[in-house]
Amino acid sequence: MRRKGIVYVIAGVVIAICVGAFVSLQRGEYGEVSGKVVDELSKDAVRGVRIVLDGKSTIHYMSKSYRLTGIKPGSYTLKASAPNYYEFAKDIYVKRGKNVVDIFMKGKEIPDLKSIIVFTEPKDEGIELEIRLVNSKGEGIVNYPCLPMSLEGRLFMRIGTQEKYIKGDKIFEGPIKLFWDAKAYLAKNKGIIPWEKINVDKRGEKYGILEVTLHTPQGDFKDVCDDVKLFKEK
Amino acid sequence: MRKIISLALPVSLLFFLSSAGWAQAPKMREQLVYGLNVFNGRGYGGGFVPQSEDTIYLIAEKDNAISAHMTLVYFWPITARYMAAWQTLNEEVEGTLEVLKEGKVIKSLKKRDNCLYYPEGYWSETSILYTDEEAIKKFEEYKKAVEKFYKAVSDYYKKMAEYKKKLDKFLEETKKLREAGKKLSPEEVEKMMPKEPKEPEPPGFYVTEPRKDYIVNLPVGTYRIRIRAEDGTIVQDSEKKLVVFTSRRRGGVGYEIIPGNRWTRRESCDDPARIIYAAGKNTLYFRPFHQDEYNELYYNKLEDPQNFGREERWRWVHIKPIKDVLLVFLKEGKLIKKVENLPYYVKQIPGPELGYNIIEYKKEEMPDRRPTFEGYKLDLSPELAKGRYEIKLEKKLEKGKFLEGGTRQIRLVRKENSKYLYPFSIFPLVVGIVVFIGRRIKTR
Numbered sequence: 001m002r003r004k005g006i007v008y009v010i011a012g013v014v015i016a017i018c019v020g021a022f023v024s025l026q027r028g029e030y031g032e033v034s035g036k037v038v039d040e041l042s043k044d045a046v047r048g049v050r051i052v053l054d055g056k057s058t059i060h061y062m063s064k065s066y067r068l069t070g071i072k073p074g075s076y077t078l079k080a081s082a083p084n085y086y087e088f089a090k091d092i093y094v095k096r097g098k099n100v101v102d103i104f105m106k107g108k109e110i111p112d113l114k115s116i117i118v119f120t121e122p123k124d125e126g127i128e129l130e131i132r133l134v135n136s137k138g139e140g141i142v143n144y145p146c147l148p149m150s151l152e153g154r155l156f157m158r159i160g161t162q163e164k165y166i167k168g169d170k171i172f173e174g175p176i177k178l179f180w181d182a183k184a185y186l187a188k189n190k191g192i193i194p195w196e197k198i199n200v201d202k203r204g205e206k207y208g209i210l211e212v213t214l215h216t217p218q219g220d221f222k223d224v225c226d227d228v229k230l231f232k233e234k
Numbered sequence: 235m236r237k238i239i240s241l242a243l244p245v246s247l248l249f250f251l252s253s254a255g256w257a258q259a260p261k262m263r264e265q266l267v268y269g270l271n272v273f274n275g276r277g278y279g280g281g282f283v284p285q286s287e288d289t290i291y292l293i294a295e296k297d298n299a300i301s302a303h304m305t306l307v308y309f310w311p312i313t314a315r316y317m318a319a320w321q322t323l324n325e326e327v328e329g330t331l332e333v334l335k336e337g338k339v340i341k342s343l344k345k346r347d348n349c350l351y352y353p354e355g356y357w358s359e360t361s362i363l364y365t366d367e368e369a370i371k372k373f374e375e376y377k378k379a380v381e382k383f384y385k386a387v388s389d390y391y392k393k394m395a396e397y398k399k400k401l402d403k404f405l406e407e408t409k410k411l412r413e414a415g416k417k418l419s420p421e422e423v424e425k426m427m428p429k430e431p432k433e434p435e436p437p438g439f440y441v442t443e444p445r446k447d448y449i450v451n452l453p454v455g456t457y458r459i460r461i462r463a464e465d466g467t468i469v470q471d472s473e474k475k476l477v478v479f480t481s482r483r484r485g486g487v488g489y490e491i492i493p494g495n496r497w498t499r500r501e502s503c504d505d506p507a508r509i510i511y512a513a514g515k516n517t518l519y520f521r522p523f524h525q526d527e528y529n530e531l532y533y534n535k536l537e538d539p540q541n542f543g544r545e546e547r548w549r550w551v552h553i554k555p556i557k558d559v560l561l562v563f564l565k566e567g568k569l570i571k572k573v574e575n576l577p578y579y580v581k582q583i584p585g586p587e588l589g590y591n592i593i594e595y596k597k598e599e600m601p602d603r604r605p606t607f608e609g610y611k612l613d614l615s616p617e618l619a620k621g622r623y624e625i626k627l628e629k630k631l632e633k634g635k636f637l638e639g640g641t642r643q644i645r646l647v648r649k650e651n652s653k654y655l656y657p658f659s660i661f662p663l664v665v666g667i668v669v670f671i672g673r674r675i676k677t678r
Contacts, residue, residue, distance in 0.1 A: 048325075057467035061304055061325055063264035068470055 042146035107145025386434035577605030
């Protein structure tokens with residue numbers, strides 16, 4: 001009786017292993033392609049990116065990764081496209097199981113970029129600049145790729161009020177370090193002028209006039225900010 | 235000491251883990267989800283199908299609106315459900331919805347205009363789905379009705395301003411006449427008094443703004459759906475199983491019972507074999523419905539794709555309220571009374587003590603209110619004689635003819651000697667103790 005029971009248990013285990021192996025073999029017939037899909041420069045998510053492979057496609061707006069399943073093993077061209085980005089194409093060989101291919105999308109242009117508006121805010125490290133990109137309708141541009149840009153500026157002391165003033169001494173001139181703020185809604189491009197580079201006594205409420213020029217692949221854009229706080233706010 | 239440590243350690247670990255769980259924000263994942271606006275037997279209901287659900291359930295031979303969206307999905311542990319952050323991301327997935335049967339594409343559906351028409355207003359459960367030109371036409375009809383209402387409101391305010399002026403003039407004149415010593419009869423006052431304009435009523439129906447969705451109308455069966463993008467590719471994660479089902483039985487009579495002492499805790503009595511028990515003094519409001527019987531799993535998933543259910547079980551679903559009947563209350567076949575369907579209003583008792591009264595709704599007394607519910611009121615007092623009570627539904631137009639399946643038995647449970655039942659509940663415990671002690675003595 002006991003021996004019979006053992007035989008049944010062994011038979012059950014063997015059947016279970018066979019079923020498991022069959023299922024995994026079935027699954028293993030196809031490959032899965034996955035990986036990162038990000039902006040080449042900012043490493044931020046690419047809004048509206050469409051990835052196509054072997055008659056399958058996927059679209060992402062806020063995700064930095066993608067996954068395409070059920071791909072027959074073989075050679076393919078993995079393509080990705082997104083508004084305002086250059087098309088990405090890469091020849092790949094898909095093997096059974098998992099295949100990792102990262103996609104770095106190169107920004108093409110900022111749509112309908114016509115001008116910039118710069119806002120400043122004193123921070124612990126220096127004066128932070130918010131660069132808002134404006135379109136032909138005068139609206140702030142929201143979704144755009146990160147492009148290779150450089151910023152330079154000149155900062156003067158402001159003598160007088162915001163309504164009536166004259167330029168005072170030049171207290172800064174030169175390139176301004178740019179950085180990408182992924183969490184910002186409008187002003188993803190930001191810059192910072194460190195306090196040590198600003199030649200001014202930080203005591204007392206003093207204001208400055210900042211003239212900036214943003215060099216972009218779409219041309220140079222200028223703006224003036226006449227209410228730059230030259231002191232750290234409490 | 236060791237005991238204390240061994241007890242304190244898991245408790246503190248549990249506390250630490252749970253507090254860590256509180257602090258965690260839900261992790262959001264971008265997913266392709268299906269949005270549903272599906273027929274549920276009485277109207278249309280919404281819902282969304284996250285990636286965790288691989289099947290969509292629909293009622294056969296009815297228009298159902300389906301749409302595909304990219305959104306952020308997160309798991310909400312309090313309700314143990316996936317939620318969609320529509321405000322953060324809601325992008326429609328474009329393409330054609332393909333319906334497959336046994337591996338072959340049987341339908342390729344393009345998005346079509348559709349809207350929901352609520353003939354009894356936005357809050358009513360009844361709704362009708364209109365598609366294509368009819369949807370546009372229906373919405374235009376609603377827009378015109380709303381514009382007409384706004385114009386009527388504007389006219390009403392103008393008339394009201396005129397009325398106030400006239401009223402002031404009337405009061406002045408009557409005052410002058412009284413001062414002059416003239417006595418006015420109530421009829422004369424009535425004749426002289428300006429008439430107050432009537433406030434216009436908003437449209438009694440509601441129509442949602444037309445939107446573009448895939449309209450799925452299929453016979454009973456199991457299918458698969460997927461989205462083919464404009465470039466001919468199949469959109470990843472758009473494949474789902476589609477179960478199209480229908481009711482097993484139709485035309486039953488079910489009751490929703492509103493107890494007078496806790497009106498928000500409604501109960502249902504859908505099976506004619508079920509007995510209604512009423513304890514002490516009780517007022518019950520009966521709401522009869524036509525009902526259909528559906529598979530529990532399919533229907534629960536239709537109502538919300540994340541619901542649970544069992545495929546081998548069936549459930550009755552209230553479809554339409556029965557109104558053209560009288561509720562007949564009988565004792566052992568003899569008529570006690572006939573009850574009419576009436577509207578009721580739940581009036582909150584003002585003041586610090588919480589409570590409410592259910593009063594009969596009369597439009598002339600409460601012009602600015604709407605009835606809370608409609609039903610057949612039955613007062614069951616403990617003074618009612620012992621016996622078998624039952625309710626039936628008599629057709630108003632055919633006196634003496636009762637609606638099939640509408641009979642329910644009512645049993646009155648008496649409370650006065652209920653305290654004697656409590657000792658019986660501890661009887662098994664006493665037996666257990668006696669057996670336990672007896673065995674201990676024996677083993678010694």
